[in-house]
Amino acid sequence: MLSAVKMEGHDHADWSGYYGDAEGYSSFGSLTAGGLGMTTMGGYMSAPPGMSGLPGGGGMAGSPVNVSYMNPGGGGVSHHHHAVPGMSPGTGAMHAMGAAAGGMMSAGGGSTSPLGAQSASMNALTPYGGVSVMSPVYGGHQANLGRAREPPKSYRRSYTHAKPPYSYISLITMALQQSGSKMLTLNEIYQWIMDLFPFYRQNQQRWQNSIRHSLSFNDCFIKVPRSSDKPGKGSFWALHPDSGNMFENGCYLRRQKRFKCEIKVCKEPAAGGKPSCEAGAVASCTDSRGAGTESPQVHASPVKETKRAAAAAASESKPLRAHEVSTTSPARLPSPALQTHQLFAHHHHPHHHPNHPHSVLVHDAHTAGQLKPEHHPLHHHYSFNHPFSINNLMSEQQSHQQHRMDLRTYDQVMGYGYGSTAGSGALCMGPKASFDGSTPADTSYYQGVYSRPVMNST
Protein backbone atom coordinates (compact mmCIF):
# COMPACT_ATOMS: atom_id res chain seq x y z
CA MET A 1 0.00 0.00 0.00
CA LEU A 2 1.25 3.06 0.60
CA SER A 3 4.56 3.39 0.16
CA ALA A 4 6.63 5.54 1.88
CA VAL A 5 6.08 8.81 2.20
CA LYS A 6 5.66 10.60 -0.71
CA MET A 7 3.71 13.21 -1.67
CA GLU A 8 4.20 14.89 -4.68
CA GLY A 9 3.49 18.21 -4.86
CA HIS A 10 0.54 19.40 -5.87
CA ASP A 11 -2.28 21.20 -5.36
CA HIS A 12 -1.74 23.03 -2.60
CA ALA A 13 -4.66 24.54 -3.52
CA ASP A 14 -6.48 21.92 -2.08
CA TRP A 15 -4.69 22.13 0.96
CA SER A 16 -5.23 25.60 1.28
CA GLY A 17 -8.65 25.03 1.16
CA TYR A 18 -8.38 22.73 3.83
CA TYR A 19 -6.96 25.04 5.93
CA GLY A 20 -9.44 27.40 5.36
CA ASP A 21 -11.90 25.40 6.63
CA ALA A 22 -9.95 23.45 8.48
CA GLU A 23 -11.54 23.32 11.24
CA GLY A 24 -9.75 25.02 13.51
CA TYR A 25 -6.51 24.66 12.60
CA SER A 26 -6.45 27.84 11.32
CA SER A 27 -4.87 29.56 13.71
CA PHE A 28 -1.56 29.93 12.63
CA GLY A 29 -0.75 33.09 13.62
CA SER A 30 1.71 33.78 15.73
CA LEU A 31 4.34 31.76 15.97
CA THR A 32 7.52 31.39 16.55
CA ALA A 33 8.72 31.92 13.54
CA GLY A 34 11.69 33.24 14.48
CA GLY A 35 14.02 30.74 15.02
CA LEU A 36 12.96 28.04 13.21
CA GLY A 37 11.21 29.51 10.75
CA MET A 38 13.97 31.12 9.52
CA THR A 39 16.20 28.66 9.85
CA THR A 40 14.44 26.51 8.11
CA MET A 41 13.56 28.24 5.42
CA GLY A 42 16.44 30.01 4.87
CA GLY A 43 18.18 27.56 3.13
CA TYR A 44 15.46 26.20 1.52
CA MET A 45 14.02 28.85 -0.06
CA SER A 46 16.57 29.04 -2.30
CA ALA A 47 15.73 26.01 -3.63
CA PRO A 48 14.07 26.16 -6.69
CA PRO A 49 10.69 25.76 -6.30
CA GLY A 50 10.27 23.45 -8.65
CA MET A 51 7.38 22.23 -7.36
CA SER A 52 4.51 23.88 -7.63
CA GLY A 53 5.39 27.09 -7.40
CA LEU A 54 4.85 28.24 -4.34
CA PRO A 55 2.53 30.76 -4.04
CA GLY A 56 3.73 32.99 -1.92
CA GLY A 57 1.20 33.54 0.07
CA GLY A 58 1.72 33.42 3.31
CA GLY A 59 4.88 34.18 3.63
CA MET A 60 6.85 31.74 4.57
CA ALA A 61 8.88 33.59 6.17
CA GLY A 62 7.43 33.66 9.07
CA SER A 63 4.45 32.36 9.28
CA PRO A 64 4.27 29.82 11.26
CA VAL A 65 2.29 28.32 13.27
CA ASN A 66 1.20 28.69 16.35
CA VAL A 67 -1.75 28.18 17.31
CA SER A 68 -3.24 27.97 20.27
CA TYR A 69 -4.51 24.93 20.59
CA MET A 70 -4.29 23.83 23.77
CA ASN A 71 -6.95 23.61 25.91
CA PRO A 72 -5.64 23.64 28.95
CA GLY A 73 -7.17 21.91 31.14
CA GLY A 74 -9.56 20.44 29.83
CA GLY A 75 -10.39 17.82 28.67
CA GLY A 76 -8.55 15.89 26.90
CA VAL A 77 -5.49 16.27 28.12
CA SER A 78 -3.59 13.47 28.66
CA HIS A 79 -5.04 10.45 27.68
CA HIS A 80 -2.17 8.56 28.32
CA HIS A 81 -0.71 8.72 31.38
CA HIS A 82 2.37 7.25 31.35
CA ALA A 83 4.86 8.16 33.50
CA VAL A 84 5.29 11.49 32.60
CA PRO A 85 5.24 13.84 35.22
CA GLY A 86 3.16 15.97 33.68
CA MET A 87 2.41 18.97 34.78
CA SER A 88 -0.64 20.20 34.77
CA PRO A 89 -1.92 21.83 32.04
CA GLY A 90 -2.53 25.12 32.38
CA THR A 91 0.34 26.32 33.60
CA GLY A 92 1.72 28.26 31.67
CA ALA A 93 2.35 30.73 29.97
CA MET A 94 3.27 31.27 26.88
CA HIS A 95 6.52 31.91 26.48
CA ALA A 96 7.08 29.38 24.37
CA MET A 97 8.82 31.04 21.91
CA GLY A 98 11.73 31.89 23.54
CA ALA A 99 13.30 28.98 22.63
CA ALA A 100 12.67 29.33 19.25
CA ALA A 101 14.47 32.26 19.13
CA GLY A 102 17.44 30.59 19.88
CA GLY A 103 17.09 28.78 16.95
CA MET A 104 17.86 25.47 17.27
CA MET A 105 18.12 25.12 20.54
CA SER A 106 17.58 22.02 20.24
CA ALA A 107 20.70 21.17 19.71
CA GLY A 108 21.68 23.03 22.33
CA GLY A 109 20.60 21.05 24.90
CA GLY A 110 22.01 18.06 23.96
CA SER A 111 24.92 19.09 22.44
CA THR A 112 26.13 20.92 25.05
CA SER A 113 27.14 18.44 27.23
CA PRO A 114 26.51 15.03 27.27
CA LEU A 115 25.43 14.67 30.45
CA GLY A 116 24.10 17.69 30.47
CA ALA A 117 21.77 16.38 28.40
CA GLN A 118 20.01 15.05 31.02
CA SER A 119 20.40 17.41 33.48
CA ALA A 120 20.84 20.38 31.83
CA SER A 121 19.22 20.23 28.82
CA MET A 122 16.23 21.62 28.92
CA ASN A 123 14.23 20.26 31.17
CA ALA A 124 14.36 17.20 30.08
CA LEU A 125 13.55 15.37 32.63
CA THR A 126 11.78 12.68 31.81
CA PRO A 127 12.57 10.51 29.36
CA TYR A 128 10.22 11.87 27.25
CA GLY A 129 9.53 15.15 28.17
CA GLY A 130 6.27 15.69 28.95
CA VAL A 131 4.84 15.91 25.89
CA SER A 132 2.33 13.63 26.28
CA VAL A 133 0.78 15.44 28.68
CA MET A 134 -0.81 17.56 26.59
CA SER A 135 -2.28 16.68 23.63
CA PRO A 136 -5.20 18.46 23.43
CA VAL A 137 -5.06 19.19 20.19
CA TYR A 138 -6.55 16.79 18.40
CA GLY A 139 -9.12 16.85 20.68
CA GLY A 140 -11.02 19.33 19.28
CA HIS A 141 -11.98 18.53 16.06
CA GLN A 142 -11.27 15.27 15.32
CA ALA A 143 -11.30 14.01 18.45
CA ASN A 144 -14.46 12.76 18.29
CA LEU A 145 -13.73 10.63 15.80
CA GLY A 146 -11.79 8.90 17.93
CA ARG A 147 -12.17 6.19 15.90
CA ALA A 148 -10.49 5.95 13.19
CA ARG A 149 -11.49 5.80 10.00
CA GLU A 150 -14.38 7.13 8.83
CA PRO A 151 -14.92 8.08 5.60
CA PRO A 152 -14.00 11.25 5.38
CA LYS A 153 -13.45 11.57 2.13
CA SER A 154 -14.19 14.86 2.31
CA TYR A 155 -11.77 17.07 2.24
CA ARG A 156 -12.05 19.00 5.04
CA ARG A 157 -10.22 16.87 7.09
CA SER A 158 -7.63 18.79 8.32
CA TYR A 159 -4.22 18.01 8.06
CA THR A 160 -4.66 16.26 11.06
CA HIS A 161 -5.58 13.39 9.21
CA ALA A 162 -2.81 13.70 6.98
CA LYS A 163 0.01 11.51 7.48
CA PRO A 164 2.98 13.41 8.57
CA PRO A 165 5.71 13.60 6.12
CA TYR A 166 8.19 11.83 8.20
CA SER A 167 9.22 8.32 7.90
CA TYR A 168 8.92 6.11 10.88
CA ILE A 169 12.57 6.21 11.27
CA SER A 170 12.44 9.91 11.40
CA LEU A 171 9.76 9.90 13.92
CA ILE A 172 11.61 7.59 16.11
CA THR A 173 14.72 9.58 15.76
CA MET A 174 12.95 12.74 16.60
CA ALA A 175 11.39 11.24 19.60
CA LEU A 176 14.63 9.95 20.80
CA GLN A 177 16.41 13.11 20.16
CA GLN A 178 14.04 15.16 21.98
CA SER A 179 13.92 13.09 24.99
CA GLY A 180 16.03 14.21 27.73
CA SER A 181 17.70 11.02 28.25
CA LYS A 182 17.89 10.23 24.65
CA MET A 183 16.36 6.96 25.12
CA LEU A 184 12.80 5.91 25.24
CA THR A 185 10.82 2.83 25.61
CA LEU A 186 8.74 1.60 22.84
CA ASN A 187 5.69 2.82 24.42
CA GLU A 188 7.08 6.22 24.98
CA ILE A 189 7.91 6.42 21.41
CA TYR A 190 4.41 5.55 20.56
CA GLN A 191 3.10 8.14 22.83
CA TRP A 192 5.34 10.78 21.59
CA ILE A 193 4.22 10.18 18.13
CA MET A 194 0.63 10.15 18.97
CA ASP A 195 0.84 13.22 20.99
CA LEU A 196 2.40 15.07 18.31
CA PHE A 197 0.70 13.69 15.35
CA PRO A 198 -2.91 13.06 15.58
CA PHE A 199 -2.80 11.08 12.52
CA TYR A 200 -1.24 8.32 14.41
CA ARG A 201 -3.99 8.08 16.77
CA GLN A 202 -5.56 5.89 14.29
CA ASN A 203 -4.75 2.49 13.15
CA GLN A 204 -2.32 2.02 15.85
CA GLN A 205 -1.73 -1.49 15.22
CA ARG A 206 -0.58 -0.87 11.87
CA TRP A 207 1.92 1.80 12.40
CA GLN A 208 3.07 0.52 15.68
CA ASN A 209 4.03 -2.66 14.08
CA SER A 210 5.99 -0.63 11.68
CA ILE A 211 7.67 1.24 14.43
CA ARG A 212 8.71 -1.95 16.04
CA HIS A 213 9.94 -3.17 12.82
CA SER A 214 11.93 -0.08 12.26
CA LEU A 215 13.51 -0.27 15.61
CA SER A 216 14.57 -3.78 15.20
CA PHE A 217 15.50 -3.64 11.66
CA ASN A 218 17.53 -0.53 11.51
CA ASP A 219 20.92 -0.45 12.87
CA CYS A 220 20.61 3.07 13.83
CA PHE A 221 18.54 2.15 16.79
CA ILE A 222 19.91 0.28 19.63
CA LYS A 223 18.33 -1.35 22.48
CA VAL A 224 19.45 -0.36 25.87
CA PRO A 225 18.54 -2.68 28.58
CA ARG A 226 16.63 -1.37 31.41
CA SER A 227 18.52 -0.92 34.43
CA SER A 228 17.12 -2.60 37.24
CA ASP A 229 15.69 0.28 38.79
CA LYS A 230 13.12 0.67 36.33
CA PRO A 231 11.04 -2.23 35.96
CA GLY A 232 9.00 -2.45 33.06
CA LYS A 233 8.49 -4.16 29.98
CA GLY A 234 10.73 -3.51 27.20
CA SER A 235 14.06 -1.98 26.99
CA PHE A 236 14.96 1.49 26.06
CA TRP A 237 15.77 2.45 22.60
CA ALA A 238 18.39 4.91 21.68
CA LEU A 239 20.15 6.08 18.62
CA HIS A 240 23.25 4.34 17.67
CA PRO A 241 26.08 6.60 18.43
CA ASP A 242 27.42 6.38 15.07
CA SER A 243 24.31 6.86 13.30
CA GLY A 244 25.19 10.38 12.89
CA ASN A 245 23.11 12.59 11.02
CA MET A 246 21.05 10.41 9.06
CA PHE A 247 18.93 13.19 8.12
CA GLU A 248 21.48 15.66 7.73
CA ASN A 249 19.73 17.45 5.21
CA GLY A 250 17.41 18.33 7.85
CA CYS A 251 14.63 16.85 6.09
CA TYR A 252 13.23 13.88 7.73
CA LEU A 253 11.50 12.58 4.83
CA ARG A 254 13.89 10.07 3.73
CA ARG A 255 17.35 9.31 4.76
CA GLN A 256 20.01 9.65 2.33
CA LYS A 257 21.32 6.44 3.17
CA ARG A 258 20.65 3.96 5.63
CA PHE A 259 22.87 3.54 8.58
CA LYS A 260 24.22 0.13 8.65
CA CYS A 261 26.52 -1.30 11.01
CA GLU A 262 28.43 -4.30 10.35
CA ILE A 263 29.83 -4.91 13.47
CA LYS A 264 28.86 -7.44 15.53
CA VAL A 265 29.55 -6.96 18.89
CA CYS A 266 29.66 -10.10 20.33
CA LYS A 267 28.75 -9.27 23.56
CA GLU A 268 30.81 -11.09 25.65
CA PRO A 269 29.82 -14.49 25.63
CA ALA A 270 28.74 -14.33 22.31
CA ALA A 271 26.04 -16.29 23.16
CA GLY A 272 26.27 -19.29 21.42
CA GLY A 273 29.23 -18.02 19.84
CA LYS A 274 28.15 -17.48 16.54
CA PRO A 275 30.72 -17.35 14.05
CA SER A 276 29.57 -14.22 12.95
CA CYS A 277 31.06 -12.24 15.49
CA GLU A 278 34.39 -11.15 14.92
CA ALA A 279 36.26 -10.62 17.87
CA GLY A 280 37.82 -7.56 16.81
CA ALA A 281 34.70 -6.14 15.98
CA VAL A 282 35.58 -3.24 14.23
CA ALA A 283 32.78 -1.39 13.66
CA SER A 284 32.24 -0.36 10.36
CA CYS A 285 29.22 1.39 9.83
CA THR A 286 28.19 2.25 6.54
CA ASP A 287 25.47 3.53 4.77
CA SER A 288 24.13 1.70 2.21
CA ARG A 289 24.67 3.82 -0.50
CA GLY A 290 28.06 4.29 -0.88
CA ALA A 291 31.07 3.60 0.59
CA GLY A 292 31.04 2.62 3.98
CA THR A 293 32.55 4.54 6.47
CA GLU A 294 34.32 2.83 8.97
CA SER A 295 34.30 4.17 12.20
CA PRO A 296 37.49 4.10 13.66
CA GLN A 297 36.61 4.39 17.01
CA VAL A 298 33.56 3.09 17.92
CA HIS A 299 32.94 4.32 21.12
CA ALA A 300 33.11 1.79 23.43
CA SER A 301 29.70 1.57 23.06
CA PRO A 302 28.60 -1.55 22.14
CA VAL A 303 27.09 -1.45 19.06
CA LYS A 304 24.48 -3.63 18.32
CA GLU A 305 25.52 -6.12 16.09
CA THR A 306 24.20 -6.18 12.91
CA LYS A 307 20.76 -6.95 12.99
CA ARG A 308 20.18 -8.73 9.97
CA ALA A 309 23.60 -9.58 9.26
CA ALA A 310 24.02 -10.21 5.86
CA ALA A 311 20.58 -10.29 5.23
CA ALA A 312 20.49 -10.56 1.68
CA ALA A 313 23.70 -12.03 0.98
CA ALA A 314 24.45 -14.62 3.31
CA SER A 315 21.45 -16.15 4.23
CA GLU A 316 22.67 -18.59 6.45
CA SER A 317 24.22 -16.68 9.03
CA LYS A 318 22.01 -16.57 11.79
CA PRO A 319 21.44 -13.64 13.76
CA LEU A 320 23.06 -13.45 16.86
CA ARG A 321 21.05 -12.77 19.59
CA ALA A 322 22.86 -10.23 21.24
CA HIS A 323 21.38 -7.20 20.11
CA GLU A 324 21.40 -5.37 23.05
CA VAL A 325 23.93 -3.13 23.98
CA SER A 326 25.82 -4.07 26.77
CA THR A 327 25.19 -1.08 28.38
CA THR A 328 25.36 -1.26 31.77
CA SER A 329 23.43 1.46 32.82
CA PRO A 330 21.30 3.63 30.99
CA ALA A 331 23.17 6.37 32.19
CA ARG A 332 25.66 5.99 29.64
CA LEU A 333 23.88 6.63 26.69
CA PRO A 334 25.38 6.51 23.53
CA SER A 335 26.77 9.75 23.21
CA PRO A 336 23.96 11.89 23.25
CA ALA A 337 25.73 14.83 22.51
CA LEU A 338 27.00 13.57 19.51
CA GLN A 339 24.04 12.75 17.84
CA THR A 340 22.37 15.53 18.94
CA HIS A 341 24.19 17.87 17.25
CA GLN A 342 24.51 16.09 14.31
CA LEU A 343 21.01 16.01 13.89
CA PHE A 344 20.08 19.23 15.01
CA ALA A 345 22.77 21.32 14.37
CA HIS A 346 22.66 21.83 11.09
CA HIS A 347 25.89 22.17 10.31
CA HIS A 348 26.08 25.15 8.80
CA HIS A 349 27.82 24.02 6.07
CA PRO A 350 26.68 25.93 3.44
CA HIS A 351 25.52 23.42 1.41
CA HIS A 352 28.26 21.92 -0.19
CA HIS A 353 27.89 21.69 -3.62
CA PRO A 354 27.03 18.61 -4.91
CA ASN A 355 30.14 18.61 -6.53
CA HIS A 356 32.18 18.62 -3.66
CA PRO A 357 31.10 15.95 -1.77
CA HIS A 358 33.70 15.79 0.57
CA SER A 359 33.67 19.09 1.73
CA VAL A 360 31.46 18.47 4.32
CA LEU A 361 33.04 16.31 6.48
CA VAL A 362 35.35 18.59 7.47
CA HIS A 363 33.06 20.85 8.89
CA ASP A 364 32.00 18.94 11.64
CA ALA A 365 35.07 18.23 13.05
CA HIS A 366 33.85 16.97 16.12
CA THR A 367 31.77 14.61 14.71
CA ALA A 368 33.83 14.00 11.94
CA GLY A 369 34.96 10.85 13.07
CA GLN A 370 31.87 9.27 13.21
CA LEU A 371 29.61 10.85 11.04
CA LYS A 372 29.41 9.74 7.87
CA PRO A 373 30.41 12.21 5.65
CA GLU A 374 29.15 10.76 2.92
CA HIS A 375 27.27 12.81 1.20
CA HIS A 376 24.88 11.75 -0.66
CA PRO A 377 24.90 12.03 -4.01
CA LEU A 378 21.62 12.91 -3.82
CA HIS A 379 21.13 15.63 -1.94
CA HIS A 380 21.56 18.31 -4.08
CA HIS A 381 20.32 21.19 -2.63
CA TYR A 382 18.74 20.47 0.35
CA SER A 383 20.60 21.69 2.96
CA PHE A 384 20.06 21.95 6.32
CA ASN A 385 16.85 23.05 7.15
CA HIS A 386 13.77 21.96 5.88
CA PRO A 387 10.38 22.70 6.59
CA PHE A 388 10.01 19.35 7.81
CA SER A 389 13.05 19.41 9.66
CA ILE A 390 12.56 18.32 13.00
CA ASN A 391 14.07 21.29 14.08
CA ASN A 392 10.94 22.86 13.49
CA LEU A 393 9.11 20.43 15.33
CA MET A 394 11.48 20.03 17.90
CA SER A 395 11.98 23.47 18.59
CA GLU A 396 8.58 24.09 19.00
CA GLN A 397 8.01 21.15 20.74
CA GLN A 398 10.65 21.51 23.06
CA SER A 399 9.71 24.77 23.93
CA HIS A 400 6.48 23.65 24.73
CA GLN A 401 7.64 20.85 26.49
CA GLN A 402 9.46 22.95 28.59
CA HIS A 403 6.79 25.04 29.29
CA ARG A 404 4.68 22.30 28.81
CA MET A 405 1.89 24.02 27.66
CA ASP A 406 0.81 23.74 24.52
CA LEU A 407 2.33 21.41 22.57
CA ARG A 408 1.86 21.97 19.24
CA THR A 409 1.17 19.21 17.24
CA TYR A 410 2.06 18.46 13.93
CA ASP A 411 -0.64 20.43 12.54
CA GLN A 412 0.38 23.34 14.19
CA VAL A 413 3.83 23.04 13.43
CA MET A 414 3.26 22.16 10.11
CA GLY A 415 1.01 24.77 9.69
CA TYR A 416 3.26 26.65 7.95
CA GLY A 417 4.51 23.84 6.25
CA TYR A 418 1.66 22.89 4.45
CA GLY A 419 -0.71 25.17 5.23
CA SER A 420 0.40 28.05 4.36
CA THR A 421 -0.06 27.21 1.23
CA ALA A 422 2.25 29.30 0.84
CA GLY A 423 5.08 28.49 0.94
CA SER A 424 6.48 26.38 2.85
CA GLY A 425 4.87 23.67 1.65
CA ALA A 426 6.24 24.16 -1.44
CA LEU A 427 9.56 23.96 -0.30
CA CYS A 428 9.68 20.65 0.63
CA MET A 429 6.76 19.11 -0.37
CA GLY A 430 3.97 19.53 -2.29
CA PRO A 431 1.12 18.69 -0.67
CA LYS A 432 -0.80 16.25 -2.05
CA ALA A 433 -2.59 14.63 -0.05
CA SER A 434 -4.76 12.46 -1.02
CA PHE A 435 -5.85 11.78 2.00
CA ASP A 436 -8.78 10.53 1.95
CA GLY A 437 -10.64 10.46 -0.64
CA SER A 438 -8.80 8.07 -2.14
CA THR A 439 -8.42 5.54 0.08
CA PRO A 440 -11.13 3.43 0.37
CA ALA A 441 -9.68 1.63 2.93
CA ASP A 442 -8.71 3.76 5.43
CA THR A 443 -9.32 6.99 5.35
CA SER A 444 -7.10 9.35 5.90
CA TYR A 445 -4.34 7.61 4.97
CA TYR A 446 -3.05 9.06 2.17
CA GLN A 447 -0.46 7.63 0.52
CA GLY A 448 2.14 9.52 0.12
CA VAL A 449 2.66 12.22 1.75
CA TYR A 450 5.68 13.66 1.31
CA SER A 451 7.27 15.21 -1.29
CA ARG A 452 10.58 15.11 -1.95
CA PRO A 453 12.77 17.49 -0.69
CA VAL A 454 13.40 19.82 -3.06
CA MET A 455 15.02 17.81 -5.30
CA ASN A 456 13.31 18.45 -8.14
CA SER A 457 16.06 17.89 -10.07
CA THR A 458 14.61 15.42 -11.91
Added chain:
DNA sequence: CTATGTTTAAGCAGGG
Protein backbone atom coordinates in the same frame (compact mmCIF):
# COMPACT_ATOMS: atom_id res chain seq x y z
C1' DC B 1 -2.33 -12.96 27.58
C1' DT B 2 -0.30 -8.80 25.90
C1' DA B 3 3.54 -5.94 25.02
C1' DT B 4 7.93 -6.27 23.00
C1' DG B 5 11.13 -7.71 19.65
C1' DT B 6 12.81 -10.17 15.41
C1' DT B 7 12.49 -11.52 10.88
C1' DT B 8 10.92 -12.40 6.34
C1' DA B 9 8.77 -10.92 2.52
C1' DA B 10 6.14 -8.13 -0.89
C1' DG B 11 5.36 -3.89 -3.01
C1' DC B 12 6.13 0.96 -4.09
C1' DA B 13 8.84 4.97 -5.06
C1' DG B 14 13.06 7.70 -5.82
C1' DG B 15 17.18 7.88 -8.12
C1' DG B 16 21.31 6.58 -10.59
Added chain:
DNA sequence: CCCTGCTTAAACATAG
Protein backbone atom coordinates in the same frame (compact mmCIF):
# COMPACT_ATOMS: atom_id res chain seq x y z
C1' DC C 1 16.53 -1.47 -14.89
C1' DC C 2 18.33 -2.11 -10.63
C1' DC C 3 19.38 -0.74 -6.06
C1' DT C 4 17.93 1.31 -2.03
C1' DG C 5 14.77 3.13 1.48
C1' DC C 6 10.41 2.70 3.52
C1' DT C 7 5.92 0.76 4.72
C1' DT C 8 3.02 -3.11 5.75
C1' DA C 9 1.80 -7.53 6.96
C1' DA C 10 2.61 -11.42 9.47
C1' DA C 11 4.72 -15.25 11.76
C1' DC C 12 7.28 -16.13 15.67
C1' DA C 13 9.73 -15.67 20.02
C1' DT C 14 10.08 -13.85 24.61
C1' DA C 15 9.32 -11.26 28.71
C1' DG C 16 6.35 -9.45 32.28
